[in-house]
Amino acid sequence: MYLDKLSLINFKNIAQQEIAPCEGINCFVGDNGAGKTNFIDAFHYLSMGKSAFGMTDGQCVRTGESFFTLDGEYVTSEGRHEHIVCTFARGNGKVLKRNGKVYERLADHVGLIPVVIVAPSDTMLISDAADERRRYINGFISQIDREYLDALMRYNAVLAERNRFLKVSSDESMLEVYDAQLAAHGSKIHARRTAVIDELQPIVAEYYARLSLDRETVNLRYRSELNERPLSELLAEYRQRDIINQFTTTGVHRDDIVFTIGGMPLRKYGSQGQQKSFLIALKLAQYTIIAERRHERPVLLLDDVCDKLDEQRVEQLIRLVAGDGFGQIVITDCNEQRLRSLLDKAGCSYTLFRVENGGIEP
Numbered sequence: 001m002y003l004d005k006l007s008l009i010n011f012k013n014i015a016q017q018e019i020a021p022c023e024g025i026n027c028f029v030g031d032n033g034a035g036k037t038n039f040i041d042a043f044h045y046l047s048m049g050k051s052a053f054g055m056t057d058g059q060c061v062r063t064g065e066s067f068f069t070l071d072g073e074y075v076t077s078e079g080r081h082e083h084i085v086c087t088f089a090r091g092n093g094k095v096l097k098r099n100g101k102v103y104e105r106l107a108d109h110v111g112l113i114p115v116v117i118v119a120p121s122d123t124m125l126i127s128d129a130a131d132e133r134r135r136y137i138n139g140f141i142s143q144i145d146r147e148y149l150d151a152l153m154r155y156n157a158v159l160a161e162r163n164r165f166l167k168v169s170s171d172e173s174m175l176e177v178y179d180a181q182l183a184a185h186g187s188k189i190h191a192r193r194t195a196v197i198d199e200l201q202p203i204v205a206e207y208y209a210r211l212s213l214d215r216e217t218v219n220l221r222y223r224s225e226l227n228e229r230p231l232s233e234l235l236a237e238y239r240q241r242d243i244i245n246q247f248t249t250t251g252v253h254r255d256d257i258v259f260t261i262g263g264m265p266l267r268k269y270g271s272q273g274q275q276k277s278f279l280i281a282l283k284l285a286q287y288t289i290i291a292e293r294r295h296e297r298p299v300l301l302l303d304d305v306c307d308k309l310d311e312q313r314v315e316q317l318i319r320l321v322a323g324d325g326f327g328q329i330v331i332t333d334c335n336e337q338r339l340r341s342l343l344d345k346a347g348c349s350y351t352l353f354r355v356e357n358g359g360i361e362p
Contacts, residue, residue, distance in 0.1 A: 001296045002328035003043060005072040010062040011273065012038040013358035014120040023353040025322070025329045025343065029336040030355035031093040033207045037334040038358065040117070040303045043330055044071040046114035046238045047299065048139070049096050049106045056122075057088040073114060077296055077327075084113065100202045102216050107153065111143045115297035116287045122279045132257035137257060141196055144293040148192045155185035162259060163247045179239075183232040196361045197257065201283050207281035209315050216261050224255040231350050250309045276308040280317060287326070297327030298303050305331050306338065314342060322348045 002023045008014045009173075013035045028036040035054075041060075043050035051060060061068050067089035074082040085097045095102045103109050124132045142149040162178040165171075201220055208218045225234055234250045235242075242249055259266040261274055270278065291297050300321060306314050324355055333339040336354070343350050354361040 001076050001299065003046070003072050003073060004075050005073040006042060006046075007069070008039075008042055009069040010065040011042055011064060011068045011070060012060055012271070014038055014042075015062060015358060017058045017359055019332070019360060021328065023134055024352035025331065025348055027339055027343070027350055027352045028330065028332045028355050029339060029352065030334065031074075032304060032334055033292055034355045034357040036334075036355045037119075037303055039353075039355070040301050040330055043072075043299055043301055044115055044117055045070050045086055047113040048120060049086065049109055052117050052119065052210070052301070057094050058090060060088065061088065071321070073074060080112065083262050084109075098200045107149055108141075110149060111146065111294070114143050114296055115301065116283050116290065116298050117285045117301040118280055118305075119294075119301075119302065119303040122283070123275065124252045125279060125282075126259060126270075128173055130136045130254070133257045134253070134255060135310075137193055137196070140290075141192055143298075144290055145192060148189065151185045151188040155182060155189060158182050159251065160187065166242055166246045166248070171334035172239065175242075176238055179235040181229065181328050182235060182248075186226070186231040188246065190224060190231070190255075193224075193252070193255070194222055194227075198281070199289060203280045203288055204278075207320070208278060211281060211313050212274070212317070213312070216274065217263075218261075218266070218281070219260045220282075221258050221260075222255065223258050224252065225250055226255075226322050227254065242262060246362075248307055250259065271310045272311055273313065284320065297325075300326055302329065302331045305333055306335070312336045315345065318342050318346045318348065322346050 001020050005018070005020050007018045009016050019039075028039050030036050035319055036348055039054075041053060042053055044050075045060075050057075070086045072084045072215065074084065076082065083099050086094070086239070088094045091164055095104070096109055098109065098112070111178065125136055142152070154239065162175070162182065165178065184282060203220055204220060231251060238250045251331045259278060261270045261278065266275060266278055287298055287300060302321070309317070332341065336352070340352075
């Protein structure tokens, strides 16, 4: 799968621009603040229907304007064409179209155009609270498993209803109804997360070893109360505690993923370079699994690729993604000479776009 043509209007600092990315490596270079990352986010928007950087739709409208439009023409590995258009207008909301037809639910688009992004903001997966890691694993699995996404949406809806109910009532018979629904959806979520994290572990370890030249060993594991007991039992046991606290204190919405290096917590004992290498290995492992499940290579987005990595690890990364296992790649860097040198050293062919003030220089 690759993006063959991209048109942007009023997206962030981009007034109007059309580009024709190549099927392989695409490089966006320019000074900080020029708008390189905005092109990365446009790719992500067309795949996931939202920003990769936590920005609202309104925040992505160019200053002084009332709407933005992203228009992408894709070609699949089988030669099929997909035309995706995402528009947002203040007061009218967001509309996502596939081949001219409006989606009834934005969630129905997730997974059609698979994407994996590596960005400096990924450090939040290590440094921030567990909800960042849950958000990551939910987004990942949702691209390869529609049943998981449906179960997650239903679980979150029931959870919100149960929490609202707990603030106004302690009726246990009604809580039992909510608990049965939470347990049904939660067990599916837990089982799928367990399977995917178990599958991720050896692939992450392999990619990390290649990036670090076997200097360290890394691990990840799934932390959940449901590893030991079913959610139905946990909800029944903690019901009185939930009534007192007026919110749901157990369930898959409180799970976490634990990252370690050399058997020690990565957050505390990993250097910046080690942490960045781990995150890249995690995303490349995600890429591998999505490609296998979807029989379609995702678009790989590498934002600020040299951030916090020594030259040796950057070279290893470039050599990895330049291999036959990867498809369309988008790379941003503020140093054109450095990026050219790395790509040339790896023997890569690539298309280069120079970005200035939200536009592509001739």
